[in-house]
Amino acid sequence: METSLIRPTATTNNNNDSIKNDDNNKPSEKSVETTTSTIPSLSMQCSMNIQDDVEELDRQRRDVPPGYEIRIDASSSDRSGHSYCKQVENDGKDLLQEKQRVDVSLHVVSEEDDDEGLAADANYAGGSIVKDEDDKKVSSPSPSATTTSPVLSAIVNSAADNDTQEELKHSSDYEYKWFPPRHIYALREIIVEHDGDEEEGGNALYDAEEGQLFYDAREGDMAAAAFVANNGLASKAIATAVTARSESPPDALLPPAKATPSTTRRTRIISSRMVNISGGENAKLERISRGAVLCSGWIGDDDDDEEEKRHKVGKGEGELNITSDNVSGVSPQGVTMCITANKDDNTKEQVTVVPYAMARRRMGCNCIKTAEDATTNKKMRPLKTAYKACRSVKHTLLNQMKREHPNNTESDQVGDEYCQDCNFFGTNPITPKPTKKKWMRRRRRRSRASLSLRNVGATIYGNEAVLGNTAEPINDILSIDSSLGIYVCESGLTAVKCQEIIDAAECLASHKGAWSAYTYAKQTLGCKEYDGLAEASEDPVMTACATVRDRLEEVWASSGNNNDSGSSREKEHDVIPAADTPDEGNVEETMKPKKLVLDTREPHVVKYDISRMERRKLDMHTDRSVWTFIIALSEGRGQDYAGGGTFFEELNATVHLQRGQMIIFRGKLRHRGVKILCGRRYLLVGFLVEQKSDDEMLKKE
Ligand SMILES: O=C(O)CCC(=O)C(=O)O
Numbered sequence: 119m120e121t122s123l124i125r126p127t128a129t130t131n132n133n134n135d136s137i138k139n140d141d142n143n144k145p146s147e148k149s150v151e152t153t154t155s156t157i158p159s160l161s162m163q164c165s166m167n168i169q170d171d172v173e174e175l176d177r178q179r180r181d182v183p184p185g186y187e188i189r190i191d192a193s194s195s196d197r198s199g200h201s202y203c204k205q206v207e208n209d210g211k212d213l214l215q216e217k218q219r220v221d222v223s224l225h226v227v228s229e230e231d232d233d234e235g236l237a238a239d240a241n242y243a244g245g246s247i248v249k250d251e252d253d254k255k256v257s258s259p260s261p262s263a264t265t266t267s268p269v270l271s272a273i274v275n276s277a278a279d280n281d282t283q284e285e286l287k288h289s290s291d292y293e294y295k296w297f298p299p300r301h302i303y304a305l306r307e308i309i310v311e312h313d314g315d316e317e318e319g320g321n322a323l324y325d326a327e328e329g330q331l332f333y334d335a336r337e338g339d340m341a342a343a344a345f346v347a348n349n350g351l352a353s354k355a356i357a358t359a360v361t362a363r364s365e366s367p368p369d370a371l372l373p374p375a376k377a378t379p380s381t382t383r384r385t386r387i388i389s390s391r392m393v394n395i396s397g398g399e400n401a402k403l404e405r406i407s408r409g410a411v412l413c414s415g416w417i418g419d420d421d422d423d424e425e426e427k428r429h430k431v432g433k434g435e436g437e438l439n440i441t442s443d444n445v446s447g448v449s450p451q452g453v454t455m456c457i458t459a460n461k462d463d464n465t466k467e468q469v470t471v472v473p474y475a476m477a478r479r480r481m482g483c484n485c486i487k488t489a490e491d492a493t494t495n496k497k498m499r500p501l502k503t504a505y506k507a508c509r510s511v512k513h514t515l516l517n518q519m520k521r522e523h524p525n526n527t528e529s530d531q532v533g534d535e536y537c538q539d540c541n542f543f544g545t546n547p548i549t550p551k552p553t554k555k556k557w558m559r560r561r562r563r564r565s566r567a568s569l570s571l572r573n574v575g576a577t578i579y580g581n582e583a584v585l586g587n588t589a590e591p592i593n594d595i596l597s598i599d600s601s602l603g604i605y606v607c608e609s610g611l612t613a614v615k616c617q618e619i620i621d622a623a624e625c626l627a628s629h630k631g632a633w634s635a636y637t638y639a640k641q642t643l644g645c646k647e648y649d650g651l652a653e654a655s656e657d658p659v660m661t662a663c664a665t666v667r668d669r670l671e672e673v674w675a676s677s678g679n680n681n682d683s684g685s686s687r688e689k690e691h692d693v694i695p696a697a698d699t700p701d702e703g704n705v706e707e708t709m710k711p712k713k714l715v716l717d718t719r720e721p722h723v724v725k726y727d728i729s730r731m732e733r734r735k736l737d738m739h740t741d742r743s744v745w746t747f748i749i750a751l752s753e754g755r756g757q758d759y760a761g762g763g764t765f766f767e768e769l770n771a772t773v774h775l776q777r778g779q780m781i782i783f784r785g786k787l788r789h790r791g792v793k794i795l796c797g798r799r800y801l802l803v804g805f806l807v808e809q810k811s812d813d814e815m816l817k818k819e
Pocket residue numbers: 637638639724736741748763764765789790791792801803
């Protein structure tokens with residue numbers, strides 16, 4: 119196993135279009151002055167000519183630590199239609215050797231203008247460059263520098279083994295470059311382009327274990343990129359870095375060199391500070407790469423240089439010969455880079471990513487094949503990720519098809535749209551919309567044939583069942599803010615189980631003809647009403663209820679939060695220690711802990727999609743609940759959707775859950791569902807309310 123590398127590079131900056139960090143409203147020169155030799159100042163070069171990015175840019179400015187600044191340089195552009203990392207030219211010198219400057223740029227084309235796989239000139243965004251000030255070399259950090267900068271410290275400490283850490287701390291060959299977390303995420307799944315020198319470890323990224331933080335900028339490589347694997351340590355390092363930067367001492371937060379794997383699943387890190395990491399160029403990156411096709415083959419003309427070839431492919435020119443033999447996978451997201459796989463004598467084999475539409479057109483065929491050797495051929499190892507991803511896309515699409523053709527057997531579905539050979543869709547994976555008349559007829563038929571309701575849902579989630587619930591509560595609970603009452607933990611749901619709930623909900627919605635909208639959310643389905651959904655959701659819901667009852671209620675009350683008036687922040691001086699709580703008999707009726715049950719129609723599934731603006735988000739509101747739990751059924755950051763998350767007003771942060779995680783919070787906290795940028799986001803939500811006394815019930819009747 120390769121060791122993880124953090125290969126910092128000295129960088130230069132000759133960009134004068136600076137925009138200052140408006141947090142403290144200091145002029146940019148100020149931040150130059152405050153830059154020390156151990157903490158490089160930060161500037162980012164972005165081409166942002168898309169309106170949406172303005173908000174993101176603002177956020178970036180706020181997020182920049184003191185002494186750093188953001189610089190905007192609208193000149194950074196590339197019209198090839200490809201997203202890739204590149205090293206900006208500098209008089210033909212080997213930049214990495216010279217330790218002068220490394221640019222890491224992302225160039226992204228908006229999907230609206232890309233229907234035939236051709237890049238649009240006007241709509242692209244991207245670019246991030248980290249450089250030091252005044253063309254100066256950034257000095258290597260001394261060991262003390264790692265304590266001066268918690269961010270660097272966190273990154274150094276995330277290196278996989280001690281030797282590497284030591285080397286990084288002491289070697290004068292290394293200099294530290296700090297990527298703001300957003301950009302690390304932006305680069306998360308980008309594959310490093312290098313010139314094909316296939317010596318051992320030539321592309322160490324692909325030898326990285328999941329969870330390693332990677333920054334690889336080797337001499338001779340064509341490009342540099344930061345790479346962060348999906349989960350585990352690397353995420354932790356980033357979460358740590360962000361938190362450390364904002365407020366906390368690094369020592370308390372630094373991850374161990376190797377995370378201890380949890381018995382059931384990989385350690386997953388959640389942080390209230392992992393805010394706004396999607397969006398802006400990252401979102402666009404996620405969007406355009408969806409459905410791209412990975413191909414290997416010749417690109418451009420022999421005498422074109424690499425850059426030229428990429429341009430040509432982006433424009434649909436050149437000699438890329440796409441056949442089913444060289445199509446190697448479909449990338450659902452993230453894998454958007456051109457890769458040079460190998461370089462033997464005169465043979466250059468290129469692996470590149472082209473838009474799905476273009477590949478289809480070139481192949482003159484309705485299906486995309488997945489090359490077996492994507493998993494076995496070492497030279498094509500980068501494709502492994504895409505290959506895996508491809509399988510999951512197929513799975514999702516197949517499920518979708520099954521839902522849309524519930525009565526068909528698989529062979530019925532082959533037809534024009536389905537290739538049994540590769541188990542994949544061709545021209546049109548989505549069934550064409552039925553005419554209104556047909557639709558009405560179908561809807562009537564569906565409602566007649568609606569599921570036979572045994573009223574199981576109402577029983578499963580009735581007061582008695584919830585109060586007598588014997589599910590195991592979750593013990594490992596991360597407190598996002600204990601004074602507000604916001605906690606995150608696992609729900610126990612696996613990805614497969616999450617998908618089962620989604621499938622059940624979608625199946626119901628299609629039988630019913632539509633989603634309901636009985637909470638503030640525009641697309642909901644109540645588990646109490648639908649047996650299939652009720653059954654699929656039982657375990658996580660009961661786990662959530664047990665966790666609130668057996669863990670959170672107690673913690674909450676013991677920190678003086680045993681009534682619900684006003685904000686918890688206001689009550690900070692009014693804490694009644696648990697030990698001083700009077701006997702039950704003396705407690706006034708209002709102070710008695712109430713028994714929590716699920717509200718009349720709870721729990722429910724929420725769906726966000728981008729079909730309409732109001733379905734993308736949920737505006738600021740409070741829930742009519744004592745506690746609300748939200749379980750994420752989909753994965754964010756471009757996998758199932760981008761954007762999203764739950765924003766809390768008092769926290770002033772968005773919490774992003776990973777699939778299977780659950781957030782539990784006080785229902786009266788103002789919160790909103792942040793707009794998703796693409797895909798679909800499903801939640802399983804429950805409102806826990808106080809059980810009404812018999813008197814109250816009678817009164818109501
Ligand atoms: O989308 C979210 O994260 C918030 C959902 C929510 O607040 C609700 O369903 O009441």
